[in-house]
Amino acid sequence: MIEPTAAKSLLVGVRLGRYPGLVAQKELATYPLSVQELADWLTGQGEDLWWTIDGEEELAEKLRLPCPADELTAALRDRGGTLRVIAAPGQELPEGEALSQANLENLAVREGDARVFQLAWDGGLGDVWVLVEDTIAKEAIDAARE
DSSP: OOOOOOOOOEHHHHHHOOOOTOOOOSSEEEEEEHHHHHHHHHHTOTOOOOOEEEEOHHHHHHSSEEEHHHHHHHHHHOSSSSSEEEEOOOOOOTOOOOOOOOGGGGGGGGTEEEEEEEESSSSOOOOOEEEEEEEHHHHHHHHHHH
């Protein structure tokens, strides 16, 4: 777990029209999370879930999206580093609480049954991107297996 730190603010300005629950152009709380922790969390969600990303071209070029968690986690681990998880207004963690695998779910925006996370690579005002649980792909794959 990453040590508790005060949430940094990040000026977010991205194209998020596809995910109406997300907020753009506002100062939002962000929390550090290592790629390893995110990869472990994704693995713990189950291998039958499918994920997609939007706005992170380096990872997208390495993956055939949507993809299962094991493919995404491999690409994330290869990339390495630290992410900033961006909290939507009203979803901030309690003061002094560090982000970990145990409470990452609290920062997800729900779009139907899917969880959507706003992320940015740590180290500046880089592009914000989204990680989306692709429930439509999962349903299609489950139906094809029947």
